[in-house]
Amino acid sequence: MAIESRTPPSAAPEPRAVPRLSRRDKLVLFVLCAAQFMVALDFSVLNVALPMLGQDLGMSRSALPWAITAFALPSGGFLLLFGRVGDLYGRRRLFLTGLALFGAASLLATFAWDPTSFLAGRALQGLGAAALVPTGMSLLTTTFPEGPARDRALGIAGTLLSLGFTVGMVSGGVLTQTLGWRSTMGLLTLCTAIVLPLAPGLLPASRPEGPRHTRPRLDVPGAITVTGGLLSLIYALSTAADHGFGRTDVITALVAGVLLLTVFVRVESHSDAPLISLPMLRRRTVAFGNLGGLVTFSMMSVVIFVLTLYLQGILRLSAFGTGLVFGLQGGLSVVAGPYASKVIGRFGARRTLIGSLTGQGALIAALPGLDAHGRSVWLATAVVSLAGVFHLGAIISYGVTATSGVPDEEQGLATGLVTSTQQVGATLGIPLLGALATTSADLLSGVRTVMALDAAIVLGAAALVALGLRGGRSAPGAVGSR
Structure with missing residues (x-):
């Protein structure tokens, strides 16, 4: 049911004081926001470097979009699954795992020697991002209580998210022209090297309470169908952006995505522990x-x-x-x-x-x-x-x-x-x-x-x-x- 307002309809809510953050709160916020910033940066920093990257690694023009798609597929497809895994088995643990994987994958992409190694690095970056983003946001919303403190934390995170896309577009061009395309991936490696040592001592543990046998189990059928559906849709949309919707693989992926997500909704309506x-x-x-x-x-x-x-x-x-x-x-x-x-x-x-x-x-x-x-x-x-x-x-x-x-x-x-x-x-x-x-x-x-x-x-x-x-x-x- 709707929650009724406690103020007259014509009255605006009373402004609330925005609390000051402690030094530790600021450090926690820095770690969580820095991770979100890196993921946003990764979405845009490589765009202007694609022509030079293709020449260096011997990638054809038709293969270049995979430099973006290889990251987008796992980063979008596994988000819901990893968000729930963090709820059930510990957000801090999954966040640190995702951060370490993102850094290692960025290093691999920096020193890639052929298209296969580069695309593998990009895919692993996306997988790390899929673990980082939902667990980082969960740690933020559970660390800062609902109200002014959380609003301020989300405000800072949103600013850095928006800034990350813009900084990526500007810095990608500058880095590519001065240091080459590898420096765009090296920048992400450097950012991870700064954040990773700080995170373990700052982030709060977040394991579920209670006996292990009473905790909810992971909804495996739901995880398979939603992840497969999202992967199919993201593949179809990413490919269509470059080749149009008329291709057989795009149509097949769209149909598969819709069917899998439809099955997912039905699975969730009958699951004892839904995703x-x-x-x-x-x-x-x-x-x-x-x-x-x-x-x-x-x-x-x-x-x-x-x-x-x-x-x-x-x-x-x-x-x-x-x-x-x-x-x-x-x-x-x-x-x-x-x-x-x-x-x-x-x-x-x-x-x-x-x-x-x-x-x-x-x-x-x-x-x-x-x-x-x-x-x-x-x-x-x-x-x-x-x-x-x-x-x-x-x-x-x-x-x-x-x-x-x-x-x-x-x-x-x-x-x-x-x-x-x-x-x-x-x-x-x-x-x-x-x-x-x-x-x-x-x-x-x-x-x-x-x-x-x-x-x-x-x-x-x-x-x-x-x-x-x-x-x-x-x-x-x-x-x-x-």
Whole structure:
């Protein structure tokens, strides 16, 4: 049932003081956020290095997308499974294992001697990331209690997540031009070497309590079907982004993914220890919070992808100049990040999520006005930078919304859903909308069409989230129906 507001409908929630973090809290937050930052960095740092990498390792142009897909497949496909494994057998242990694997895999990718060794390193990086992301988020949400402390921690984590993508785009170009493509993987190895020695002494243990025979068991049929379904869908979407939806393997993977996820839902409805609690998915906070996250990630990834084509293909900017356009977005995110938890504390996670989606969509609605003249670079820069601030607000507020009111023993599941939303969202948008720009006879016309559709989808999602969370308490924590 819906949770009634304790304040008059017209009254906004009282602003709450944001607590100061202790020195140890700051160190714990540094370790957890650094891990999330590394994963975000890994998604974008390699993009501009692909041509040089292909020449060095002898990879054909058609094989280059696998440098990205080899990471995306395991990192997205195993998220829910590893989130639940962390709940049942210890998040700290799995986090440390994932961190060590990520570092070793980055080292392998740095010194790869052929395509096979490089792709193996990328796949192992993705597997490490799949363990790092949900357990790191679970450790964060269980270390910092629900309310202002958690909001502030999630605000910092969201800022670094957004910044990681931007830093990856800018630093990838600089590193590749000065030190070669291997330095992009070496950067991840160095980051891991800094974080890994700090983690064991700082992170709290999180083993389930009670006798071993009374603890829930891992839902193996659910794990197989959901992991197989996610792997199939991510493969199909990643491949379609480069080759279209007409290929036999893409169609086969899409059908297999849908069938496996359908079987997964049926398995979970009859399981004594389900991997996903279906009643949790009926929480309006979980369902509509993740909807907001899916849309903000997928549609912002489309904006960045299509604007990159526009800036380099029409305005003829260099890769470095394009990176600077998006670099301003990262700078504004750093400035705005510390204020995000204050905004959530003042207006509530629900209102912040709705307002952020609305702001993101309204700004993107200006991009159909782009033209072939150089002055449009200022419009593109202003829109992507300001929309990035609203995007950051949506990232943080959807994470708060989708994990609020969830018991600690299910936080791995809740954060697994949150991080799966991020991964699927980042993969989903480009093949669905980006292809309209790349296949259009007139690139500028395609760019304008995509931006108009992008804005309409974000604004429509804002309306759906507002409708779905209507009547719930606006303050962070347990918003909406239980």
